[in-house]
Amino acid sequence: MKYNHVSRCTVILASLALAVFTHAQSLPKAVDIYPKMGLGYNIGNTMEVPGNQGGPTGWGNPFPDAAYVKAIKDAGFNTVRIPCAWDTHASNGTISAGWLDTVKTVVDLVIGNGMYAILNSHWDGGWLEDHVFDGRGFDKGGETTVVATEIAAKQENYWKQIATKFAEYDEHLIFASANEPGVNDPWNGGADNGQWAFDDARMRVLKSYHEACLKAVRSTGGNNATRIVVVQAPRTEIEKAPLLSSMYPEDPAGAGYTMAEIHFYPYQFSLMTGGDEDWGKMFYYWEDKTPGNDAAHTCSGTALGSKQSIDNLFSGLKTRFYDKGIPVVIGEMGAVKRLNALSGDNLKAHLEARSAWYGYTVASAKKNGLVPCVWDTGDEGDGNFTIIRRQVNKFGGNVGDIVDVETLNAMREAYGQASVPGNTVDSTVKESVSTEDKALHIIYKTVQSDTSEAGTMRINLSDADWSQYVAISFDMRVDGVSAGPCTDATREGCGTDGWASVSVFNMSGEWAWKEVSLGNVSTLTTLANHKIEFGDGEGKLAIVDITKMNAIGINLYGTQFTGDMYLDNMLLWKADGTADTLLNFNKNKPSLDGIASGELIPANATGDWGASSTSDKTGICMPRVAKAMGLRLDVGQGLVTATFTASRSGVGMVMLLNSMGQVTAHQEFSAVKGMNRIELRSNYRGPAMLVVKQGGQQFVQKVILK
The missing domain is CATH 2.60.40.2550 (Immunoglobulin-like)
Structure with a gap:
């Protein structure tokens, strides 16, 4: 498939970019480029989406356009990392010319705005990343055998094609050999935090992969003879940086034309979302940005991600690399927003903690010869990293809106930039807290015409013991429009209507899934109280381990469906007839996934609300759909x-x-x-x-x- 998104605006920017291209010459060394690279940003979940998963727009983001890239520049970033797939855009070892042109479109937009572009080879099915070993080893599928020389040859082949395409670009274009080589190593009790150990033998294999990239790039001549190439530590873990340092790849260009790369996601503060574990707590807060009464959930002292650990780790990288003429790129860094787990002052403290952590991390990076590149996926729901809006079809507003002002300003301050106006912390907290009685309004809109899609309302329970409860109840009404029939009799499935049904589900024990159907939407259009007993009988909600409830929620399954759900007052009933409130939605909006989006609204059972769109009632030609479950x-x-x-x-x-x-x-x-x-x-x-x-x-x- 070709992705050739070239517009008039793109051509203009490309012309600007060409103005800085030079004829073959010795480009500046890494230590000379580093001070100009400034703060970095990732166009995540876009160009790295494998071709067999939909390409750049396959994971929900629009293709990067001129407005979006200019917004990155205006936000204060001067380096843009472009995670990219190649193997799934290749046939018989040849990368599609259309795909190379498409990547060039994004590179030209970045360079045309005066920024540095880091173009990498990302996961892309794991053809390299999951096979950093020679002979018998392990990948996600279990035990397997890999010939490392064959992977290295494939690496060299691809980079020769990429480098040839971009040979005349000046120092504003930087190549990166890989992404997180070995990050998917299996968990089998190994020496590296439970993962299969990354030892000297595997580092030699990774070194050969990096050297294959360097050999290919240098062989194409032009400015590639001395272009900066970034090489990654094993799994891009800081703890593995000594391995990279001890077996640093040899560059045909000589010393000074490479950078090293690590990623920085201190797990308990940055990524942990499933609840506390017996080995450690989730860190919602950071240093003095804490409510003061929750030290157990505050990242401080010597914990990974604290001020002390950041300074120690980054100064170690400076000694190991920068002081030897090798600047370091933090190719990815960030911390998720836990929007659903917290509310009120606690949520405010969490959001302020994130911003302070970002600011301190990039300041320490700058001091120690590191280029920090924040990870941004485009999503704005629970657990997001997003700073610059691009999914306007889902979240509204305009492309380029700053959706995390405080975090951006904390990083801008570290680079001596003036603050941008706005307050997103208070507005986020305000949305989550209200003294008024609230209900949950969920909007569903299927995208596919021949696919059974799901919209999920989910409440995470953190292994709650529900042994005292015998039933759950809630107030609910569902209404909407199922498109069809179509009028084009030449199309398969013409005359088939869309459909939608609702189910209640739970996960318990070792995340065992159980579900009970409430029926088709057509039977649920009147506001009613639904009470569902726990048990294995007809119409009951089966639970595998009621002493360890992980999650409960409501799924709407459907095709060709647009509609709404009104939900309120979820209660848990005891055998004696009394009840406890599970969620009344007055302060907290649970997780909404899939085709479900929504908001808290004033509770009003008889209020004026209905299907979010009724414009597609008739005349829509849809392919045949299975009444899938x-x-x-x-x-x-x-x-x-x-x-x-x-x-x-x-x-x-x-x-x-x-x-x-x-x-x-x-x-x-x-x-x-x-x-x-x-x-x-x-x-x-x-x-x-x-x-x-x-x-x-x-x-x-x-x-x-x-």
Whole structure:
């Protein structure tokens, strides 16, 4: 597939970029470029989306345009990292010319705005990243055998093509050999925090991969003869930087034309979202940005991510690399927003803590010869990293709006830049807290025409003991429009209506999934109180381990459906007839995923509300859809089992995406028409999204892996 997004504006910017291109010459060394690179930013979840997963727009982001890239520059960034896929855009070892042109479009936009562009080779199915070993070893599929020389040859082949395409660009274009080589190493009790150990032998393999990239780039001549190339530490972990330093790749250009790369996500503060563990707590707060009564959930002292650890780690990188003429790129860094877990003053303290952490981290990076590049995925829901808006179709506003003013200003201050106006902390907290009685309004809108899609309202419970409860109840009304029939009799499935149904689900024990249907939307249009008993009988909600409840929620499954749900007063009932409130929505909005989005609204059972859109009632021609039951999941230790109904036979793909939108496990499968059951093994732990694609169908469900 070609992705050739060239516009008139792009051509103009490309012309500006060409103005700084030079003929073959010796480009500046890394230590000379470093002071000009400033603060860095990632266009995440876009150009690195594998071609077989939809390419740049496959994970929900629009293709980068001139307005978006200019907004990056205006926000104060001077380096843009462009994570990129290559292998899934290649055939028989040749990268598509259309794809190279598409990547060039983004590179030209960045350089045309006077910024530095770091163009890397990202995960892309793990062809290199998951195979940093020679001979017998492990990847996500288990034990396997790899010939490292073959991976190195593939690396050299791709980079020769990439470098040839960009040979005449000046020092504003930087290449990066890989992303996080070895990050998906399996968890098998190894020496590296439980992962398969990354030792000297594996570092020699990684060194050969980096040297294959360097050899390819230098061989193409032009400015590539001395272009800066970034090489990654094992798994880009700071703790593995000594391995990279001890076996640093040899560059045909000589010393001074490379940079090193690490990533920085101190887990308990940055990524941990599944609740406290017996080995450690989630860190919502940081240093003095804390409510003061929750030291257990505050990152301070010697904890990873504290001021002390940041300074110690970064000064170590300076000694090991920068002082030897090798600046370091923090290719990715960030901390998620825990919007659903906190409210009020606690949420405010958390958001202020994040901003202070970003500011301190980039200031320390600057002091120690590091280029900090913040990770930005474009999403703005719970667990997001986003600073600059781009998904306006989902979140409104304008492309380029700053959605995290305080974090941006903390980083701008570290680089001596003036603050930008605005207050997003207070506005975020205000949205989460109200003294008024609130209800939850959920909006559903399917995207696919022949796919059973799911919208999920989920409440995370952190292993709650519900043994005292016998039922759950809530007030609910659902209404909407199912498109169809179509009028074009020449199209397959013409005359087939859309549909939607609602189910209540729970996860308990080792994340075992159980669900009970409430019926089709057509039977739920009147506001009513629904009370569901716990148990294994007809119409009851089965629970595998009621002493360890992980999550509960409501799924709407549908195709060709646009509509709304009104939800309020979720109660847990005891055998004696008394009840406790699970959630009244007055302060907290639970997680909304898939085709579900929504807001807290004044509770008003008889108020004027209804389907969010009724414009597509008739005359819509839709392909045939199976009345599928949606996606059903069972989650065990390192294993996700998915059951779904396929509308036709054919090859499909199942993928597991982590909280940053990166694919951590995937596999193809052959589906039969009707019921299918597939298993996906993964060593990833934490919150993730499972995506099943087959034919025109796509199912999406949030999971948490332990």
